[in-house]
Amino acid sequence: MKCQNCGEREARINITQIVNNQKKEVHLCHQCAQQGGYSDPVFGLHKLLTGLVDWEPQAPASRTCPQCGLTEQGFRQTGRLGCEQCYKTWEPLVETILGRIHGRLEHTGKVPKSAGEHVRRSRKIQELKAQLEQAVREEQFETAARLRDEIRALQQTKEGAEDGN
Structure with missing residues (x-):
């Protein structure tokens, strides 16, 4: 793999950074890594462990x-x-x-019998909505249309049951 900085030499150093739960990988040759300050020969295991021991969590605001x-x-x-x-x-x-x-x-535990049907229907609707989103992402439009119709039918029976109470 070629260096992502210069594009000339072989990448020998792989740097992985995680910022705000976003993973970013950079592959550099030795020279570009040194220029960027990533290949510091003084930085070793001792320095890493010292940093971990000295680290103190900051008090929450x-x-x-x-x-x-x-x-x-x-x-x-x-x-x-x-x-x-x-x-x-x-x-x-x-x-x-x-x-x-x-x-x-x-909540995924037991539900009172009086509210059981309502909760089961609501959970089924949520499950179908997740499947619908997945079908649209995968461009399975026939499946998405079927799921949409199923959701509408369940929502109508849900509204009818609520009007009856």
Whole structure:
């Protein structure tokens, strides 16, 4: 593989950077890597490990709920939110915690019998919508049309059931 910088010499150094969950790979020859500061002979395993040991996570910025005044520290200590605005204020934090505890953010457990049909229908609609998006991405338009019609039929029966309650 040729160097992505000069295009002349053989690429011997592969650099992978991950920024904002975006992976970028660069393949450079030794000379271009040195010019870019990537091939520092002083940088070795010792320096890498020292950097890991010296690393300290930065304290999170102190936030406060604008409605009830609950601080992030208060939330972390009690594990309880003070009002509905807290859910919006700390949404990413709450989602992270729930994801760690439950493994996912959607409820997939038992449903009361009285709400069972409604929930099953809603889940089926969501599943069909995901399949519809996939079919459109893959340009399977006949399948997409069939899925669209199925979704509409389920939505109509869902609306009819809600009107009856």
